[in-house]
Amino acid sequence: MKNQEIKFKSKSQSYSIIIGKNSINILPKKVKSLCPKSKNIALIIDNNVPIKFKINLKKKLKSYNLLFLSFSANEKNKSFNSVNYYLKILLSKNFNRSDLIISVGGGITGDIAGFVASIYKRGINFINIPTTLLAQVDSAIGGKTGINSKYGKNLIGSFYQPKLVISDTSFLNSLPKKEMICGFAEILKHSIIKDKKFFYWLEKNTKYIFSKKNKELTYAIKKSCEIKIHFVTKDINEKGLRMILNFGHTFAHAIEVKNSYSKNITHGEAVLSGMLLATKLSVVKKICSSKTLRLIKKIYLQNKLDFSFKNYSNQSSVNKLIPYLKNDKKNNDSKINFILLKSIGETALPNKSKISIKNLKKISKAISQY
Numbered sequence: 001m002k003n004q005e006i007k008f009k010s011k012s013q014s015y016s017i018i019i020g021k022n023s024i025n026i027l028p029k030k031v032k033s034l035c036p037k038s039k040n041i042a043l044i045i046d047n048n049v050p051i052k053f054k055i056n057l058k059k060k061l062k063s064y065n066l067l068f069l070s071f072s073a074n075e076k077n078k079s080f081n082s083v084n085y086y087l088k089i090l091l092s093k094n095f096n097r098s099d100l101i102i103s104v105g106g107g108i109t110g111d112i113a114g115f116v117a118s119i120y121k122r123g124i125n126f127i128n129i130p131t132t133l134l135a136q137v138d139s140a141i142g143g144k145t146g147i148n149s150k151y152g153k154n155l156i157g158s159f160y161q162p163k164l165v166i167s168d169t170s171f172l173n174s175l176p177k178k179e180m181i182c183g184f185a186e187i188l189k190h191s192i193i194k195d196k197k198f199f200y201w202l203e204k205n206t207k208y209i210f211s212k213k214n215k216e217l218t219y220a221i222k223k224s225c226e227i228k229i230h231f232v233t234k235d236i237n238e239k240g241l242r243m244i245l246n247f248g249h250t251f252a253h254a255i256e257v258k259n260s261y262s263k264n265i266t267h268g269e270a271v272l273s274g275m276l277l278a279t280k281l282s283v284v285k286k287i288c289s290s291k292t293l294r295l296i297k298k299i300y301l302q303n304k305l306d307f308s309f310k311n312y313s314n315q316s317s318v319n320k321l322i323p324y325l326k327n328d329k330k331n332n333d334s335k336i337n338f339i340l341l342k343s344i345g346e347t348a349l350p351n352k353s354k355i356s357i358k359n360l361k362k363i364s365k366a367i368s369q370y
Contacts, residue, residue, distance in 0.1 A: 008229055019218055022168060028060050035163065037098035039098075044071055044116070046109040048106075114145030136169075191345075193341075193346075248277075276309040288343055319364050
């Protein structure tokens with residue numbers, strides 16, 4: 001299957017997202033055309049990226065002055081300390097705004113590298129090469145960058161669009177099942193919030209995504225990216241409709257913070273849990289039917305993903321998440337700003353499903369019983 005290309009277009013910027021096996025081969029040509037004045041390239045690379053890919057990148061970019069900067073990608077390192085570390089190195093090497101930063105890694109690496117690029121001399125060229133399924137279908141699209149704080153996830157950051165995104169599916173061959181599940185959570189979310197036809201396609205083809213069949217994998221990534229771009233282009237700075245992309249994430253971020261960003265629970269697994277909790281809440285609030293909940297549960301059960309919601313099937317486990325919901329970045333008053341589901345392919349509008357902590361505690365038993 002040949003490379004697929006999607007165009008991201010906003011009022012101020014446009015760039016390509018290139019998806020496919022060995023699509024990394026197009027990088028030298030793209031750097032030359034998109035960043036013609038670049039002489040220095042800093043590659044911020046996730047330590048988990050196999051050495052063969054690093055060697056390949058070194059060969060492809062041999063005509064530039066290369067600076068390889070390793071990154072231990074975890075939520076605790078997604079911090080000001082890491083940002084300061086990279087900024088000091090770039091300043092000491094006298095990088096200028098016409099030079100280039102390339103992120104090679106998962107979503108955490110992309111968030112850090114993109115944030116560094118956005119604030120270094122008020123903006124340096126940035127290319128994102130996401131190497132995980134989660135990053136390829138979600139975090140690499142839309143220009144959100146950021147770091148965590150003790151108060152919550154992604155509360156400090158900026159909006160900064162890359163010059164290019166290359167999603168080479170050959171990177172995914174080395175990923176364990178846990179990481180594939182992580183990315184699948186966002187693919188499933190995109191279908192639930194926007195595209196019923198894609199949802200039913202996933203019902204039939206998810207097994208091929210997990211077995212890394214290139215045709216189905218490339219299609220799922222492309223379709224997922226198109227759905228995310230639909231929301232992002234309508235609301236670049238996340239003031240309204242783009243919030244729909246956070247379906248399931250209010251609970252998910254609470255799960256992650258409560259567990260201190262433990263490696264035992266990936267972001268995708270938290271999202272899988274969060275989407276079920278958000279759908280249950282939607283049923284309790286009589287916004288969607290229990291039939292919709294059963295349809296979503298069916299995909300979980302077919303693909304042995306039910307472990308993700310079993311831990312939140314009693315009132316006590318739901319109640320323990322409530323204190324961590326208050327700092328969600330969608331909140332703009334004392335109430336929790338949920339994105340709730342109407343049916344497969346349609347959510348309630350943002351800012352229309354605000355629930356107080358007191359009310360949430362009252363209905364937590366009903367949520368856990370579905």
